[in-house]
Amino acid sequence: MDTHDVSQVSEYMQALQRQKQTLQNAQSRKGQKPKPTKSRDQIIMQFMFRQMMGRNGTVDGHALRSSFVPPAYYPSVAPLSELKKVLIKDLTLETHHRGSYILVRAVTSTDRMTAIMTVVEDEKGNVLMLQLYNQEEQLATDGRLVERTVMLIKEPYLKIMADGDYGLRVDHLSDIRFIPDHDPLVPSAWKGRSKGHASAGFWKIKGNDFFNQAAYYLAIDWYTYSEALDSSPTVEEGLTIRLNRALACLKTHQFDAALCDVELTLSNNGSSEKALFRKSQALYYLQRFQESCEVHKVLSNAYPNNTAAKSEFERAIARLAEERSGKYPFRGLQRVATKRRPPLLDHATYTGPVSVRATEFRGRGLFTTEAVRAGDLLFCEKAFAHAFHDDTSETTNLSLLMNTETQTMTMGTQAELISLIAQKLYKNPSLMSTFTDLYHGSYTPVDISEVDGIPVVDTFLIERTMSLNCFGCPVSSRASHIATINENKAQLEKIKKQFHSCGIWPLASYINHSCYSNARRSFIGDMMLVRATQDLPPNAELTFWYQTPLKHDTQIKPLKLQHWGFQCSCLICQDLHETGGVDLTKRRRLFADLVKTHQSLLRTRKQSAGIAKMEGILATLEKTYRRPSSEVPRLEIWEAYLSLAAVHATSSQPGKAIEFAFKTLKSLGYVIEGGQIPHTPGRKLLVREWGLMMDGLVGCWMILCRMYCDVAPDLADQAEDYARTTYRICVGEDETFGDTYSRFSNQVNGLIVA
Numbered sequence: 239m240d241t242h243d244v245s246q247v248s249e250y251m252q253a254l255q256r257q258k259q260t261l262q263n264a265q266s267r268k269g270q271k272p273k274p275t276k277s278r279d280q281i282i283m284q285f286m287f288r289q290m291m292g293r294n295g296t297v298d299g300h301a302l303r304s305s306f307v308p309p310a311y312y313p314s315v316a317p318l319s320e321l322k323k324v325l326i327k328d329l330t331l332e333t334h335h336r337g338s339y340i341l342v343r344a345v346t347s348t349d350r351m352t353a354i355m356t357v358v359e360d361e362k363g364n365v366l367m368l369q370l371y372n373q374e375e376q377l378a379t380d381g382r383l384v385e386r387t388v389m390l391i392k393e394p395y396l397k398i399m400a401d402g403d404y405g406l407r408v409d410h411l412s413d414i415r416f417i418p419d420h421d422p423l424v425p426s427a428w429k430g431r432s433k434g435h436a437s438a439g440f441w442k443i444k445g446n447d448f449f450n451q452a453a454y455y456l457a458i459d460w461y462t463y464s465e466a467l468d469s470s471p472t473v474e475e476g477l478t479i480r481l482n483r484a485l486a487c488l489k490t491h492q493f494d495a496a497l498c499d500v501e502l503t504l505s506n507n508g509s510s511e512k513a514l515f516r517k518s519q520a521l522y523y524l525q526r527f528q529e530s531c532e533v534h535k536v537l538s539n540a541y542p543n544n545t546a547a548k549s550e551f552e553r554a555i556a557r558l559a560e561e562r563s564g565k566y567p568f569r570g571l572q573r574v575a576t577k578r579r580p581p582l583l584d585h586a587t588y589t590g591p592v593s594v595r596a597t598e599f600r601g602r603g604l605f606t607t608e609a610v611r612a613g614d615l616l617f618c619e620k621a622f623a624h625a626f627h628d629d630t631s632e633t634t635n636l637s638l639l640m641n642t643e644t645q646t647m648t649m650g651t652q653a654e655l656i657s658l659i660a661q662k663l664y665k666n667p668s669l670m671s672t673f674t675d676l677y678h679g680s681y682t683p684v685d686i687s688e689v690d691g692i693p694v695v696d697t698f699l700i701e702r703t704m705s706l707n708c709f710g711c712p713v714s715s716r717a718s719h720i721a722t723i724n725e726n727k728a729q730l731e732k733i734k735k736q737f738h739s740c741g742i743w744p745l746a747s748y749i750n751h752s753c754y755s756n757a758r759r760s761f762i763g764d765m766m767l768v769r770a771t772q773d774l775p776p777n778a779e780l781t782f783w784y785q786t787p788l789k790h791d792t793q794i795k796p797l798k799l800q801h802w803g804f805q806c807s808c809l810i811c812q813d814l815h816e817t818g819g820v821d822l823t824k825r826r827r828l829f830a831d832l833v834k835t836h837q838s839l840l841r842t843r844k845q846s847a848g849i850a851k852m853e854g855i856l857a858t859l860e861k862t863y864r865r866p867s868s869e870v871p872r873l874e875i876w877e878a879y880l881s882l883a884a885v886h887a888t889s890s891q892p893g894k895a896i897e898f899a900f901k902t903l904k905s906l907g908y909v910i911e912g913g914q915i916p917h918t919p920g921r922k923l924l925v926r927e928w929g930l931m932m933d934g935l936v937g938c939w940m941i942l943c944r945m946y947c948d949v950a951p952d953l954a955d956q957a958e959d960y961a962r963t964t965y966r967i968c969v970g971e972d973e974t975f976g977d978t979y980s981r982f983s984n985q986v987n988g989l990i991v992a
């Protein structure tokens with residue numbers, strides 16, 4: 239949704255076709271034995287040369303990676319004890335070697351492209367390229383994967399790589415294990431100097447050394463040896479080691495594991511200060527704020543002088559309050575979102591009056607649980623995962639993600655988002671169902687969630703789910719709103735690029751699409767806010783746009799929603815479908831004429847002829863609609879009306895300006911009572927029914943407010959209130975309304991920021 243889909247762009251379609259051809263060629267060799275054309279030394283030299291030479295193509299001056307999603311295959315769900323060891327010579331091309339595992343050792347350092355790459359050898363000294371997908375970047379830098387690291391790959395997949403060489407490709411995090419030196423699986427020829435019988439204290443000190451060097455994964459390994467080996471730690475030592483490991487787990491975002499370690503410590507010593515503190519932290523980062531506060535309560539009673547714990551307690555209390563009330567310090571959120579990179583905000587999810595239920599025809603949907611008013615906050619959700627693209631930075635994480643099976647291509651941070659989700663689930667399996675419950679089309683996942691005590695994470699399930707549920711997002715909807723209103727091309731272009739950032743918001747993912755939507759999403763950093771755009775009764779199904787219908791310069795035609803496998807059947811789409819060919823052709827012609835006349839009106843000083851022409855076209859265009867606008871909004875004409883309202887406001891014609899502002903609102907389905915000129919004092923301005931929500935409507939209400947100041951002052955505040963509500967819906971909050979709009983602005987639409 240709002241991602242940069244380039245599936246229909248010919249330049250990229252060719253790349254997709256080429257990739258398909260490469261795959262087909264590779265498939266034709268499936269099952270064959272590889273015929274190596276390069277010696278071990280040549281493969282290693284070539285890899286090191288590429289490491290030195292650097293990267294591939296650029297887009298808009300930025301390096302662009304291509305990321306190909308291979309044909310989907312399942313992660314290994316077999317316990318290691320059931321797998322048979324094989325060597326490189328036993329592998330065949332384009333084959334998933336089910337029932338086997340291979341043990342390899344890195345013979346080079348790593349290189350980071352779309353995957354982390356290294357050359358590996360088996361026990362016979364034969365070598366292959368190894369491509370590890372979806373791993374966190376630190377894997378290549380924090381000491382976990384260096385020359386001589388031993389790895390076990392379950393059910394290995396040997397493929398022909400893009401350059402024709404052979405490589406082991408690992409897409410699923412749970413298919414690879416990094417094997418410590420002391421492990422019995424490591425062949426004696428590869429073992430370093432054995433430290434197998436050192437004391438628990440020795441292992442702990444080694445772990446602490448790594449911890450102090452911020453090599454947290456290695457620290458965890460050493461702490462773990464001290465438990466696993468026969469080093470007979472004392473009870474005291476065992477508890478300390480667990481506590482240290484819990485801290486290293488917190489540092490590496492393995493909150494489930496941290497909880498597990500502290501729980502064990504607390505079962506021995508229920509009042510351990512460190513264990514309580516670490517527990518409260520793990521719960522906080524798992525967003526279990528209520529539980530975190532409960533642990534903090536115990537902690538603060540037992541250790542009232544722990545100042546660090548006190549401030550963390552305050553933080554947890556603030557999150558709990560947000561979670562319960564939906565009240566946020568929005569101005570502060572906006573400030574942090576524009577400064578922090580990536581713009582990840584430390585705030586809680588608020589779930590308002592909504593719940594997920596089955597719909598009649600479109601799977602599950604999100605419904606109101608009570609009556610809500612236009613502008614009400616339905617929920618404010620922290621991203622489950624968020625991949626940020628910083629357009630101002632020299633380095634980039636942009637990639638072209640291509641899936642030949644689903645024929646889709648997106649330009650942006652989707653490839654990174656897949657990796658982030660995979661890592662999060664692998665590290666915290668307690669969060670698995672939040673993501674895997676989301677809609678994933680026809681993909682059938684494996685039904686095993688854990689093997690040998692390790693979570694099974696299916697990258698292809700993540701990819702399918704991500705592609706159907708991912709939202710493109712700006713850093714702040716306020717910035718996009720301002721750029722839209724200013725029609726600042728350069729800024730709009732920049733904002734559009736920011737939609738290369740994307741994320742997953744699970745609750746929002748249950749909202750189905752309708753062009754005639756009744757809810758709207760906005761973003762502040764990685765928080766998505768969804769507000770009602772209409773007054774809604776209880777049990778109303780919420781809908782928003784997957785794509786904005788009829789954006790500037792687009793044709794009158796239904797949205798392309800094939801990617802999600804449905805056609806919109808809302809009233810607008812039904813009406814478009816039912817409108818006869820003659821009327822539609824006429825509407826298209828008139829619309830094109832309107833856009834042209836509008837553009838020349840903006841360029842000329844002598845506006846009267848242009849205004850008259852536009853009014854004439856609009857009057858004829860109105861006749862091509864069969865149903866009243868209160869039933870079916872008229873998406874093609876509201877902008878022209880708004881423009882005319884602005885023109886009349888500029889030339890101090892309040893009557894005309896108010897008339898066209900009302901026509902703008904009416905064309906979008908609004909039903910308004912009162913407010914017409916001449917005004918009867920005491921008669922209120924009331925939106926009886928809200929129509930479609932557009933950014934431009936804030937300015938429309940501000941035009942009304944300013945005109946009323948002259949001709950019906952008692953209505954000015956009401957119009958401004960509607961402007962504020964409209965702003966709140968579009969931007970997410972209204973704390974910054976006064977910083978953005980004013981009735982005393984130089985611009986007729988009230989905007990006061992450039």
Ligand SMILES: C[S@@+](CC[C@H](N)C(=O)[O-])C[C@H]1O[C@@H](n2cnc3c(N)ncnc32)[C@H](O)[C@@H]1O
Nearest residue numbers: 600601602677706707747748749750751802804
């Ligand atoms: C992001 S999910 C929305 C939640 C989904 N309905 C569920 O059951 O989880 C997107 C999928 O919902 C369905 N969907 C959304 N809007 C729809 C609509 N207007 N008509 C039919 N199906 C729709 C499509 O299957 C689409 O691929």
